[in-house]
Amino acid sequence: MGPSVCTTERNPMAAASSPELPTAPGPGGPSSGVLAAFEAAKGFMPLHEGLALHAAATEAARLGLPLLEVGTYCGRSTILLADAARAAGVTALTVDHHRGSEEQQPGWEYHDPETVDPEVGLMDTLPAFRRTLHRAGLEDHVVALVGRSPQIARIWNTPLGLVFIDGGHTDEHANADYEGWAPRVAHGGLLVIHDVFPAPEDEFTGQAPYRVYLRALASGAFTEVSVTDSLRVLRRTRTGSDPRR
Numbered sequence: 001m002g003p004s005v006c007t008t009e010r011n012p013m014a015a016a017s018s019p020e021l022p023t024a025p026g027p028g029g030p031s032s033g034v035l036a037a038f039e040a041a042k043g044f045m046p047l048h049e050g051l052a053l054h055a056a057a058t059e060a061a062r063l064g065l066p067l068l069e070v071g072t073y074c075g076r077s078t079i080l081l082a083d084a085a086r087a088a089g090v091t092a093l094t095v096d097h098h099r100g101s102e103e104q105q106p107g108w109e110y111h112d113p114e115t116v117d118p119e120v121g122l123m124d125t126l127p128a129f130r131r132t133l134h135r136a137g138l139e140d141h142v143v144a145l146v147g148r149s150p151q152i153a154r155i156w157n158t159p160l161g162l163v164f165i166d167g168g169h170t171d172e173h174a175n176a177d178y179e180g181w182a183p184r185v186a187h188g189g190l191l192v193i194h195d196v197f198p199a200p201e202d203e204f205t206g207q208a209p210y211r212v213y214l215r216a217l218a219s220g221a222f223t224e225v226s227v228t229d230s231l232r233v234l235r236r237t238r239t240g241s242d243p244r245r
Contacts (some may be wrong), residue, residue: 030054034083037136042128043076045166045194052228053192054080057162060190061088065161068184070149070177071194072096074125075132077166082138090161095145095152098126149173153180160184165212166194174208175215182216191222191234 029051030038038050045053057067057080067081072094085092126146133139145152149167163181167173185191193216195209213232216222222234 030080030083034079034136037132037138038076038079040135041076041079041132042074044073045077046229049194049228049231050077050080052226052231052233053077053164053194054084056190056192056226056233057081057084057092057164058087060162061085061090063161063186063189064088064090065159065186065189066091066093067162067164068093068095068160068181069164069166070095070181071165071167072098072125072129072144074128075130075136077164077194078129078142079132079136079138081162081164082133082136082141086138086141092142093145093160094129094142095147095149096125096129096167097148098129098146099123150176150180153177153184156181156184158184159186160189161186162190162192164192164194165209169195169208171208171211174212178212178215182219182221185236187236187238189236190225191216191236193232193234195230196232197230 035047039047060067061084067085067090069078069081069092072078073096075094078092078094081092081094126144129144130139133142160181163185165174165177165181167177182191193209193213196213197207198210200207209230213234216234217224221236221238223237225233225235227233
């Protein structure tokens with residue numbers, strides 16, 4: 001499990017100050033303040049996919065259940081889940097070990113030296129994530145689960161209104177995230193998968209999420225709701241089926 005990846009251009013970390021945010025999203029989507037915080041945060045998700053994620057989270061939050069994200073990185077997409085959770089009075093949860101996934105290690109395209117802890121010589125995106133939530137005014141609406149996704153999933157029993165899979169992009173990690181968290185999606189809840197790229201030339205960045213997406217559809221437990229570029233939204237429509245099969 002690791003942070004999200006996208007082939008779009010990355011946005012830089014926000015400056016130390018941030019605009020004061022309204023207490024609720026604007027009609028039909030996030031407020032201008034929330035959007036500004038999203039755009040300023042370090043991360044990879046483009047705005048149009050972020051808006052689709054916010055819409056899915058807003059819908060799923062109506063179930064009155066927590067919304068969970070796998071792959072926090074520095075909290076860019078967490079802002080959108082937290083905003084939807086705040087409006088509905090539920091909690092957003094985000095899972096990450098904060099040591100970076102494969103493509104973010106030194107020598108790889110998505111490595112950011114600013115995320116390296118100089119004392120231990122390893123990536124540590126947790127401080128940046130905390131700053132992101134603080135600047136957005138959303139700390140009280142998010143619970144950060146710091147650890148490896150399969151370990152946390154094994155001890156998690158609460159149904160979820162939404163699971164957003166945006167972690168590691170190897171088959172091992174993408175499948176572990178799916179197997180660990182898809183069974184926790186409540187009936188009528190949403191499974192959202194990011195970086196779904198069907199083209200073979202996108203083997204590293206999106207073929208594993210694509211295979212997980214196909215697996216979810218083949219399970220019979222999920223029905224596709226929407227497609228926004230690399231973001232897929234699926235609804236759990238079958239009660240009692242096991243997405244791990």
